[in-house]
Amino acid sequence: MFVLDYQTPEKATGTVAETYNVFLQKNIPVPAPLQLMSTSPGLFEVFFAQISYFMRHETLSFPLLAAIRFLAAQQVCFDHCVNLNQTWLSKAGLSAEDLIDLAAGRQVEAFSEAENALLATVAKVLRKERINEDEIQRLRALDWKDSDILDACAQATNMMGMSSLFGAFSK
Incomplete structure (x- = not known):
């Protein structure tokens, strides 16, 4: 899969095998970027710590995080992640229409007003647009903490860098 030496799930040892098992025990494929x-080893530890952080995030739900990753993957043409997150969103209960609306940047019926507002902000960040104070105030009024706003946007923008690495080192 990659031109660099990496550990596949079948041949992983030590800490990498233990980490992969977190996914395999849940019947989830080990993410290719992982x-x-x-x-x-150092980046692997940091990368998995970030995944773990988002897996147990107090306010950003699994479907919302999958929607954020879907938007980011679309932006950077990361087809594997677009398809994977689309599958997870479908399993989380989003309809075909919801997925079409999400892809088109429209309000998604399955998400609350607050979640749709946060997704709109994430989309703006992905387009490298500035977020003004009025927009932040609106998100705060919808009960988002500043840390939630930054976390959501960081989840999206981190995929941009990973997309570059993935493309550069794929066979």
């Missing part, structure tokens, strides 16, 4: 990061 496999790429197994090339560097």
Whole structure:
């Protein structure tokens, strides 16, 4: 899959195998970007710590995070992640119409007003637009904490960098 030496789920050892088992025990494929990061033990640890952080996020739900990753993957033409997150969103109960609306940047019926507002902000960040104070105030009024806003946007923008690495080192 990659031109660098990395650990596949079948041949992983030590900490990498333990980490992969977090996914395999839940019948979730080990994310390809995580496999790429197994090339560097230090980056692997940091990358999985970030995944773990989002897996147990107090306010950003699994469907909302999948929607954020879907938007980011669309932006950077990261087809594997578009398809994976689309599958997870479908399993989380989003309809075909919801997915079409999400892809088109429209309000998604399955999400609350607050979630749709946060997704709109994430989309603006992905387009490298500035977020003004009025927009932040609106998100705060919808009960988002500043940390939630930054976390959501960081989840999206981190995929931009990973997309570059993934593309550069894929076979």
